[in-house]
Amino acid sequence: MTTKLSPVDVLIIGFGWTGGIIAKELAASGLKIVALERGGPRNTNPDFLDPQIHDELRYAARHDLMQNVSRETLTFRNEPSEMALPMRRLGSFLPGKGVGGAGVHWNGVTWRWLEWDHQPRNKTVDKYGEKIIPPDMSLQDWPISYDDLEPYYDKFEKTCGTSGKAGNLAGRKIDGGNIFEGPRKNEYPNPPMIASQGMVMFEKAARNLGYHPFPQPSSNASRDYVNPDGVAFGQCHYCGFCERFGCEANAKASPHFTVIPLAMKNPNFRLRTNATVLKVNLDSTGKKAVSATYLDARGREFEQPADLIILSAYALWNVHLLLHSGIGKPYDPATGKGVVGRNYAYQCGGGATAFFGKDTVMNQFMGAGALGSCIDDFNGDSYDFEKAGYIGGGGISCASSGARPVQFHPTPRGTARWGSSWKKAVVDHYNHTLRIGNQGAVMANRSNYLDLDPTYTDVFGRPLLRMTFNFRENEVKQMNGQADICVNIAREMGAIRVDREVSPIPYSIVPYQSTHNTGGAVFGLDPATSVLNKYLQVWDVPNVFVTGACVFPQNAGKNPTGPVGALAYWAADAIKNRYLKSPGPLVGG
Amino acid sequence: MSKRPEGDNAADRREFLKLVSVAGAASALPFAGDASGAGKATASAHAMHDHKSTSASLSPSRDGYEFFNTSESAFIEAAVDTLIPADAVGPGALELGVATYIDRQMAGSYGKGDRLYLVGPFGEGSPQQGYQLAMTPSELIRIGIADVNGHTQRKFNKTFEALSNSDRTAVITELDDRKVDLPNVPTATFFGLLLQLTIEGYFADPMYGGNKNKASWKMIGFPGASAMYMDKIEPFRNRPYTAEPLGIQDLA
Numbered sequence: 078m079t080t081k082l083s084p085v086d087v088l089i090i091g092f093g094w095t096g097g098i099i100a101k102e103l104a105a106s107g108l109k110i111v112a113l114e115r116g117g118p119r120n121t122n123p124d125f126l127d128p129q130i131h132d133e134l135r136y137a138a139r140h141d142l143m144q145n146v147s148r149e150t151l152t153f154r155n156e157p158s159e160m161a162l163p164m165r166r167l168g169s170f171l172p173g174k175g176v177g178g179a180g181v182h183w184n185g186v187t188w189r190w191l192e193w194d195h196q197p198r199n200k201t202v203d204k205y206g207e208k209i210i211p212p213d214m215s216l217q218d219w220p221i222s223y224d225d226l227e228p229y230y231d232k233f234e235k236t237c238g239t240s241g242k243a244g245n246l247a248g249r250k251i252d253g254g255n256i257f258e259g260p261r262k263n264e265y266p267n268p269p270m271i272a273s274q275g276m277v278m279f280e281k282a283a284r285n286l287g288y289h290p291f292p293q294p295s296s297n298a299s300r301d302y303v304n305p306d307g308v309a310f311g312q313c314h315y316c317g318f319c320e321r322f323g324c325e326a327n328a329k330a331s332p333h334f335t336v337i338p339l340a341m342k343n344p345n346f347r348l349r350t351n352a353t354v355l356k357v358n359l360d361s362t363g364k365k366a367v368s369a370t371y372l373d374a375r376g377r378e379f380e381q382p383a384d385l386i387i388l389s390a391y392a393l394w395n396v397h398l399l400l401h402s403g404i405g406k407p408y409d410p411a412t413g414k415g416v417v418g419r420n421y422a423y424q425c426g427g428g429a430t431a432f433f434g435k436d437t438v439m440n441q442f443m444g445a446g447a448l449g450s451c452i453d454d455f456n457g458d459s460y461d462f463e464k465a466g467y468i469g470g471g472g473i474s475c476a477s478s479g480a481r482p483v484q485f486h487p488t489p490r491g492t493a494r495w496g497s498s499w500k501k502a503v504v505d506h507y508n509h510t511l512r513i514g515n516q517g518a519v520m521a522n523r524s525n526y527l528d529l530d531p532t533y534t535d536v537f538g539r540p541l542l543r544m545t546f547n548f549r550e551n552e553v554k555q556m557n558g559q560a561d562i563c564v565n566i567a568r569e570m571g572a573i574r575v576d577r578e579v580s581p582i583p584y585s586i587v588p589y590q591s592t593h594n595t596g597g598a599v600f601g602l603d604p605a606t607s608v609l610n611k612y613l614q615v616w617d618v619p620n621v622f623v624t625g626a627c628v629f630p631q632n633a634g635k636n637p638t639g640p641v642g643a644l645a646y647w648a649a650d651a652i653k654n655r656y657l658k659s660p661g662p663l664v665g666g
Numbered sequence: 667m668s669k670r671p672e673g674d675n676a677a678d679r680r681e682f683l684k685l686v687s688v689a690g691a692a693s694a695l696p697f698a699g700d701a702s703g704a705g706k707a708t709a710s711a712h713a714m715h716d717h718k719s720t721s722a723s724l725s726p727s728r729d730g731y732e733f734f735n736t737s738e739s740a741f742i743e744a745a746v747d748t749l750i751p752a753d754a755v756g757p758g759a760l761e762l763g764v765a766t767y768i769d770r771q772m773a774g775s776y777g778k779g780d781r782l783y784l785v786g787p788f789g790e791g792s793p794q795q796g797y798q799l800a801m802t803p804s805e806l807i808r809i810g811i812a813d814v815n816g817h818t819q820r821k822f823n824k825t826f827e828a829l830s831n832s833d834r835t836a837v838i839t840e841l842d843d844r845k846v847d848l849p850n851v852p853t854a855t856f857f858g859l860l861l862q863l864t865i866e867g868y869f870a871d872p873m874y875g876g877n878k879n880k881a882s883w884k885m886i887g888f889p890g891a892s893a894m895y896m897d898k899i900e901p902f903r904n905r906p907y908t909a910e911p912l913g914i915q916d917l918a
Contacts (some may be wrong), residue, residue, distance in 0.1 A: 128917035316893030445897035
């Protein structure tokens with residue numbers, strides 16, 4: 078029995094960063110807005126208070142703030158020829174659940190992606206010719222440039238109080254910032270965070286090697302800060318409980334205390350929590366969305382009609398909703414036709430673990446999620462693709478995001494996993510070890526995609542999302558090339574032992590790697606190769622917009638939240654200033 | 667603990683015990699006051715392996731077991747003691763209450779698979795596809811314990827906890843190296859869970875039943891849940907930071 082509710086103007090599905098930004102930006106419109114969030118409400122007080130939040134077992138090991146896969150999960154296989162099996166527990170990535178989404182438990186690393194990341198095909202072909210692009214790589218340009226997005230990157234940085242140092246102010250390169258970044262109109266809203274011992278060592282070594290180190294842009298506030306919306310941030314405590322945790326200090330930018338309370342001040346806005354959207358319903362033409370069906374906490378089914386629907390769930394679940402609702406043509410890897418699920422990408426990694434003597438003391442437990450030093454000398458197109466043998470590269474960094482011992486007790490490769498020798502190795506290395514990491518870009522490949530699983534269902538009876546993904550030749554070469562660079566840096570830092578690492582090949586869904594799942598509902602210039610136009614509007618169903626990292630045509634060697642936030646502001650502008658004035662397609666298909 | 671003199675194990679042991687005593691914790695530790703070094707500590711630990719004869723004041727299970735029966739708790743106590751033994755470097759898992767920790771985890775939501783997707787069909791899949799068993803962690807542990815005891819019964823005519831230290835170490839090594847094919851659980855999956863739980867209990871906040879008196883944190887120099895370093899991260903660059911670790915309940 079479905080209860081049909083009275084219609085609203087705008088329905089927002091998923092209430093993290095992007096849903097929160099759009100709800101807040103549309104608040105002045107006078108429109109009636111409802112947001113549906115599958116998880117519960119969350120507030121700094123009482124949900125993230127010190128000392129209870131400093132609980133590694135509950136939050137980091139047991140994933141208390143994350144999605145519970147006993148209810149909704151996905152199936153996974155490396156290749157289209159295999160049988161996909163369910164992801165029975167979380168591992169490789171950790172989607173959030175609840176108000177604020179993964180924006181509550183992220184680290185706060187807030188990049189502007191490099192100019193190349195926005196136009197990788199054109200810029201690569203211009204420099205190296207078409208032949209350098211492997212035939213199975215669906216390398217695809219964004220429909221907008223870095224310059225188009227620059228004001229929105231700026232807006233998101235100010236919302237988040239991002240701490241950093243500009244390396245390119247209006248074309249003027251600044252030593253100590255990231256000289257490879259695109260031109261910025263403004264400095265970061267806050268100065269860089271205090272560098273840790275590891276960062277000081279990394280920066281010195283990187284400079285010795287001729288690279289260009291800079292502090293990682295961090296939405297962990299380096300000082301007390303009030304953002305342009307009047308939201309107050311506390312200075313970061315460097316507590317070392319950041320990623321996988323909420324922040325007790327409101328120092329780590331999160332939607333739950335920034336954009337969401339502002340959206341909720343709007344008298345025309347309603348948030349319904351514990352509301353799981355099952356499906357977006359279309360009219361008989363299939364070209365217009367009319368409502369969404371959802372369950373409340375008690376399992377009662379509701380239909381919420383709306384004129385405009387925003388899909389702002391986690392990247393993977395937006396794609397799942399599109400597929401399950403029949404919005405857009407599903408991608409078929411055999412023919413290369415269809416768009417929904419196409420160009421799923423991820424992050425590849427590895428690097429070097431650097432072991433030092435007892436006289437070098439790291440104190441990595443003093444840290445913050447986004448505290449780190451980076452180089453982009455081998456990221457985007459900062460390096461020679463032909464010489465390296467791979468496209469896209471990766472950001473290389475030395476992070477100080479904490480040293481919580483259940484999950485951090487490094488020992489050199491070859492050490493026993495237990496017993497007295499293990500314990501001695503843990504004691505010898507716990508405070509004398511650093512990791513130099515590569516965050517590698519993953520280029521889209523025609524065999525990496527998302528669709529619906531033919532066998533397994535979620536607790537609501539819907540087919541699970543099926544992920545088919547492997548690291549392809551470009552990524553394997555990249556991880557190896559970048560790992561060598563990380564090893565060299567570690568040696569230059571004076572490590573007495575260095576263990577070289579790459580992500581598991583074939584890709585494995587088991588060990589944690591990154592919650593940077595991208596693609597599957599990409600935006601573009603051509604409806605044949607994209608689900609969305611440049612305003613994140615569905616080509617086929619123009620009263621549906623989709624936000625989040627699912628819109629990226631491929632992944633970059635950088636964390637996604639910067640462009641995810643910037644694009645939410647970009648889409649909100651398009652909705653406010655274009656769509657609402659004349660509802661319909663904003664770009665001719 | 668970089669201030670610790672190197673190459674002097676007995677001194678290390680005294681240093682460790684002194685730190686523990688400062689926390690007012692000595693009475694809860696079976697080896698408090700025993701500064702005679704690794705050999706003696708191991709002998710003491712060995713005495714505890716006899717499940718029945720463990721005196722109440724020394725027993726890691728004085729709080730009682732919720733999940734394990736006496737045979738299973740004897741196995742777990744012996745297993746964690748083998749995986750992380752007491753020695754000159756630092757405390758063992760048994761004395762830190764890791765058996766109690768594992769018991770509580772198995773009795774609670776994690777052990778019951780509250781975050782596991784346990785819908786069929788079940789297939790083995792590739793290693794990259796991860797855990798594919800129809801068992802919850804508590805079922806896996808229970809069946810695995812019986813499997814290992816069956817193995818040691820066949821090989822030594824004894825259950826695991828009744829074996830000598832060296833035989834236990836040999837059995838654990840076989841499991842880790844996948845030299846034993848357990849009949850009802852995949853050896854690597856069972857051993858992986860056992861080791862994971864042991865390390866978790868050793869390093870997690872003491873409120874979960876292990877890491878008594880924050881002794882593992884003291885051993886490695888992790889200050890625990892008291893975490894306010896904005897004025898310390900720069901002055902303590904490349905300088906040892908020693909603070910009495912605090913757990914969540916110390917601060918709440």
